[in-house]
Amino acid sequence: MSKAEAKPENQFEPKIIAFLCNWCTYAGADLAGTGRKEYQANVRIIKLPCTGGIDPLFLIKAFERGADGILVSGCHPGDCHYNSGNYHARRRWNVFRPLLEFCGINPDRIQFSWISAAEGGKWVETINGIVDAVRELGPFESYQKLNTIGPETTGEATAASGETG
Amino acid sequence: MIEELRKKAEELLKNDTVKVVFGYGEGSVPERTRPVFITKPEDVNKLTWNKYCVYNLTTYLKRQETRKLGKPAIIVKGCDARTIIVLLKECQIKREDVYILGVTCDGVGDPLATKCESCDVHTPRIYDDLVGEKKENKEVPFEERYAELDEYEKLGEKEKWEFWQKQFSKCIKCYACSNMCPLCFCDRCIVEKNQPQWIDSSAHARGNLSWNVTRAYHLAGRCINCEECQRVCPVDIPLNLLNKKLAKEAEKNFDYRPGYSVDDELAMSTYKEEDSQEFFK
Amino acid sequence: MEKLLNKNKFDTLIAGLKKQGYKTVAPKKDNRLVTLEEVQDASEISLDHVITNNSIKEFFFPKTEKILSYTLDKNKVEMEEPKGFAVKSVIFGTRPCDAFSLPVMDKVFNWDCSDKFWVERREAITIVTISCDKSDSYCFCTSVGLAPDAKQGSDVLLTKISNDEYLVETVTEKGENLVKEMESVFSDPPGTPDRQVATVEEKFDLKKIKPWLDDNFEHDVWDEFSNKCIGCGACTFVCPTCHCFDIVDECTMTKGDRVKNWDGCQFTMFTMHTSGHNPRSTQGMRWRQRIMHKFKYYVEKFDSTLCVGCGRCSRVCPADMNISEMLELIETEAGK
Numbered sequence: 102m103s104k105a106e107a108k109p110e111n112q113f114e115p116k117i118i119a120f121l122c123n124w125c126t127y128a129g130a131d132l133a134g135t136g137r138k139e140y141q142a143n144v145r146i147i148k149l150p151c152t153g154g155i156d157p158l159f160l161i162k163a164f165e166r167g168a169d170g171i172l173v174s175g176c177h178p179g180d181c182h183y184n185s186g187n188y189h190a191r192r193r194w195n196v197f198r199p200l201l202e203f204c205g206i207n208p209d210r211i212q213f214s215w216i217s218a219a220e221g222g223k224w225v226e227t228i229n230g231i232v233d234a235v236r237e238l239g240p241f242e243s244y245q246k247l248n249t250i251g252p253e254t255t256g257e258a259t260a261a262s263g264e265t266g
Numbered sequence: 267m268i269e270e271l272r273k274k275a276e277e278l279l280k281n282d283t284v285k286v287v288f289g290y291g292e293g294s295v296p297e298r299t300r301p302v303f304i305t306k307p308e309d310v311n312k313l314t315w316n317k318y319c320v321y322n323l324t325t326y327l328k329r330q331e332t333r334k335l336g337k338p339a340i341i342v343k344g345c346d347a348r349t350i351i352v353l354l355k356e357c358q359i360k361r362e363d364v365y366i367l368g369v370t371c372d373g374v375g376d377p378l379a380t381k382c383e384s385c386d387v388h389t390p391r392i393y394d395d396l397v398g399e400k401k402e403n404k405e406v407p408f409e410e411r412y413a414e415l416d417e418y419e420k421l422g423e424k425e426k427w428e429f430w431q432k433q434f435s436k437c438i439k440c441y442a443c444s445n446m447c448p449l450c451f452c453d454r455c456i457v458e459k460n461q462p463q464w465i466d467s468s469a470h471a472r473g474n475l476s477w478n479v480t481r482a483y484h485l486a487g488r489c490i491n492c493e494e495c496q497r498v499c500p501v502d503i504p505l506n507l508l509n510k511k512l513a514k515e516a517e518k519n520f521d522y523r524p525g526y527s528v529d530d531e532l533a534m535s536t537y538k539e540e541d542s543q544e545f546f547k
Numbered sequence: 548m549e550k551l552l553n554k555n556k557f558d559t560l561i562a563g564l565k566k567q568g569y570k571t572v573a574p575k576k577d578n579r580l581v582t583l584e585e586v587q588d589a590s591e592i593s594l595d596h597v598i599t600n601n602s603i604k605e606f607f608f609p610k611t612e613k614i615l616s617y618t619l620d621k622n623k624v625e626m627e628e629p630k631g632f633a634v635k636s637v638i639f640g641t642r643p644c645d646a647f648s649l650p651v652m653d654k655v656f657n658w659d660c661s662d663k664f665w666v667e668r669r670e671a672i673t674i675v676t677i678s679c680d681k682s683d684s685y686c687f688c689t690s691v692g693l694a695p696d697a698k699q700g701s702d703v704l705l706t707k708i709s710n711d712e713y714l715v716e717t718v719t720e721k722g723e724n725l726v727k728e729m730e731s732v733f734s735d736p737p738g739t740p741d742r743q744v745a746t747v748e749e750k751f752d753l754k755k756i757k758p759w760l761d762d763n764f765e766h767d768v769w770d771e772f773s774n775k776c777i778g779c780g781a782c783t784f785v786c787p788t789c790h791c792f793d794i795v796d797e798c799t800m801t802k803g804d805r806v807k808n809w810d811g812c813q814f815t816m817f818t819m820h821t822s823g824h825n826p827r828s829t830q831g832m833r834w835r836q837r838i839m840h841k842f843k844y845y846v847e848k849f850d851s852t853l854c855v856g857c858g859r860c861s862r863v864c865p866a867d868m869n870i871s872e873m874l875e876l877i878e879t880e881a882g883k
Contacts, residue, residue: 157480158456158465158476158480161476161480162464162476165472165476166799178539178543179539185537188538188539188541191537191541192533192534192536192537192541193534194545195519196483196486196487196512196516196519196534197483197486198545199511199512200479200483200486200508200511202423202426203419203511204427204430204508205423205424205425205426205427205428205429205430205431206423206427207423208545212545212547213545213547215546243427246471247470247471247472248472294684294861294867294869294872295684298867300775300867301866301867302775325777326775329777329778330829331773331829331830331831335774438784438809439784439809440779440780440781440784440811441779442777442863442865445777445778445865446779446865454816458816460795466795466797467793467795467808468611468795468797468806468808469610469809470611470806473611498781498863500600500785500863501601502578502579502600
């Protein structure tokens with residue numbers, strides 16, 4: 102990839118976990134791929150049926166397993182495949198995000214977006230945006246330090262890739 | 267007021283309206299009361315009422331041990347009555363299965379509990395019978411109700427993190443907070459499920475953060491601020507700050523306050539098309 | 548050996564201990580709690596309390612600890628045992644009831660196998676106890692055969708003899724060595740010191756408890772007393788002698804830790820079988836287990852009561868259940 106050439110040495114490469122809905126954003130990401138669009142390769146996608154089914158615990162688990170940033174993305178309001186899943190999700194994130202912020206977690210590490218199946222370009226922009234933002238913030242060391250007893254999270258990205266026991 | 271309570275309780279037991287009265291009795295020291303379950307009319311003298319009646323007795327509506335005593339009459343303060351409204355709305359109890367003995371209240375605890383400082387339910391909003399002189403439920407402005415949060419909200423990101431890490435590090439995972447909470451009624455809590463183990467059962471930094479955040483989040487738009495979790499915490503974690511923060515966000519974003527009306531829609535099981543999405547890209 | 552320690556020497560003592568390579572743990576006040584935790588100098592120490600909120604147990608048997616780490620790959624399993632968990636320390640200013648919990652728990656941690664985490668810490672830690680100069684209505688050490696100035700379990704016992712002075716009595720060789728190491732801070736004691744020790748009322752007769760328990764596994768009192776219990780584990784976790792634990796693996800597919808965590812018999816899940824059957828299905832049964840374990844089973848197995856009368860369980864109980872009240876009730880039942 103051309104960007105890699107321009108990459109400064111020892112640049113921090115954040116691990117971004119993206120929880121995507123199957124119907125819109127995942128298709129949008131796919132479109133970016135089939136359209137041969139380039140974006141930073143820091144994102145690991147987890148495909149779920151609907152943003153309405155994304156429990157806040159998924160986010161906590163991702164951080165526990167070494168994520169530096171998280172993206173939750175689904176269909177635009179009104180476009181949900183299940184009619185109202187994204188509306189329910191929006192309610193949830195409206196309270197969960199301030200809660201994490203209140204506990205001292207930078208809200209820029211958790212981002213939300215609506216990306217439709219036709220918005221490959223928006224997917225590219227969103228990913229580049231979050232990767233840059235989180236790279237700026239640096240590794241999420243304060244959370245990873247909590248792992249003193251549990252498994253270490255250094256090394257290869259095992260984050261939220263279904264490796265839980 | 268005590269006499270009136272006892273008379274009511276006696277009456278209810280005598281005419282078999284209820285099988286048991288959940289109330290407050292004298293505690294092991296004068297500064298404490300304890301829950302009592304009166305099943306015989308001749309025992310009503312065990313009931314008491316004073317400023318140490320801080321408990322939210324509605325938690326016993328969820329416990330099998332007290333449920334099996336039969337249909338209860340339950341003594342509730344205005345704040346506790348809000349729990350009953352939430353329990354009704356969440357289909358945990360049927361209205362006809364519980365007799366609500368409301369008491370009017372000027373505040374409990376010594377010093378006065380934080381929850382009482384901005385109380386707007388001196389008279390319960392739901393009851394079958396009311397004991398004590400009816401008091402006006404004055405509206406308290408939004409800012410005043412959440413004033414306790416101000417000093418924490420204005421902390422920087424790092425300070426917030428350090429404050430809460432220090433608090434959570436004390437957690438011993440005794441689960442008194444969730445066991446006491448009348449609205450934590452799941453038969454099996456998420457923390458007790460281990461396939462997969464979403465929340466580490468260990469009381470280490472990682473497990474304590476995920477537990478405390480999840481406990482609070484599960485009460486979003488539901489917590490009625492009875493502060494029982496905070497009162498019972500043996501290691502003194504200010505848990506109610508988290509609950510209050512969520513209540514504030516629910517009110518700010520959804521214009522919703524739980525436990526005020528049986529007719530409204532629960533904040534987290536509904537949505538509005540115009541809900542805020544300022545941070546969505 | 549008897550010595551005298553003046554309060555104004557605390558500074559030198561704590562600094563001296565640090566110099567000798569000891570980690571010092573002492574009561575520290577933070578908001579509403581007084582807890583035993585690590586201190587850096589004497590100014591942090593608080594002595595104006597009846598008893599610390601946390602018990603001494605967590606310094607020997609922590610609420611959570613790694614007992615094993617492992618890595619897995621296709622061909623092999625590698626295991627690593629933790630090291631360096633036993634740190635040379637002094638616990639300063641704990642209470643006699645807490646100190647006594649140690650010899651009581653030694654019996655179970657050295658029973659059919661010896662728990663190295665407990666044993667090695669026991670060797671590394673020296674206990675300097677301060678006799679209670681006050682008590683509250685929850686204390687009942689005298690009812691379980693102890694006293695506010697009991698020596699069992701301590702290495703050194705300090706007892707207040709005036710506003711600023713403590714009588715220092717060494718109890719074990721370890722204690723004696725510690726006092727010798729710190730010799731310069733101590734002076735000679737007066738001939739007839741005036742020991743300021745709290746009085747703790749005797750609430751029940753321990754001798755009457757076990758015979759009643761032997762005969763009354765089934766009794767209405769269990770359910771009646773415990774119907775207000777909300778089933779949290781606070782009582783067991785603050786108890787200096789409750790020692791149940793649970794072992795869990797916290798792992799990914801390639802590596803993990805085996806972790807030992809406190810557990811408690813008051814939890815519904817404690818005895819839940821995989822089948823869904825729960826032999827202790829009600830709170831009454833679980834409450835009975837707590838009393839039986841402390842005052843019957845442990846006595847039969849180890850010839851010792853598993854309760855030191857600190858009263859912490861009653862202080863923290865969200866529903867104000869009081870263990871000494873329960874035992875008084877048993878005494879009354881036994882007299883019937």
